[in-house]
Amino acid sequence: MSKLTPIAGNEIRKFSRDSMLVLVLFAPILILALVRLGVPLLAATLSTTFAFQLGAYYPLIFIFFCTIFPMLFGMLIGFSMLDEQDEKVLQFIAVTPFARRGYLWMKFAVPTLLLLPILVGFALLSGLFDGRLPRFLPLAVIMAVETPLMGMFLAGYASNKVEGLALGKAAGIVFALPAAGYFIAPPWQYLAGISPMFWVMKAYWATGNLQYWLSLGIGLLMHAGYFYLLYRKFTRKVLQF
Secondary structure, three states: OHHHHHHHHHHHHHHHHOHHHHHHHHHHHHHHHHHHHHHHHHHHHHHHHHOOOHHHHHHHHHHHHHHHHHHHHHHHHHHHHHHHHHOOHHHHHOOOHHHHHHHHHHHHHHHHHHHHHHHHHHHHHOOOOOOOHHHHHHHHHHHHHHHHHHHHHHHHHOOOHHHHHHHHHHHHHHHHHHHHHHOOOOOHHHHHHHOHHHHHHHHHHOOOHHHHHHHHHHHHHHHHHHHHHHHHHHHHHHHOO
């Protein structure tokens, strides 16, 4: 563990120097404030002005904002790795198997585990949550796995931060696409099922236990498949093993 201390110190210094990375770290607080204060105000305005009940769409708004957190944290990992590629840090870290395993743990597991309490806290404080915490927790675990998926995607396919930003925007569309399934009836909504996040949303919107567990199971399988493919690409390009 002592071998990882300099690496962790370098990570903290790097984050503190990059304003974009600092903004990402504070993004959950900003998003929570926006949702907690802005959504009720918007709902009241739409209700009095247009007789439109925004409350009917709270399940969509809630789970959509939940998907933003893993995307942001994943971009944080991806951009950090792209910086380290340019600085040749990864070749140094990969010299010993212990450091390599520790590096992957620090980069992927720590942000993923950190995201779990953030998602639960957002659910309890957002004012949009339906209150079914036991059903939400498995979904929060799956959404947290999106963090390393995004990080490996950016680090594996982008050559620099400019390309990473472009790929991040494209991935943002993939994250947002499943929300269309809320408005489209089956079977056409399943066209969005190519995105693993669709099945998380589908499980949250489920009204019956069968639909919930089926969507949850498909979501787990899809995330496992994407994780395997992206991990292979990431290790071959970035860590070269």
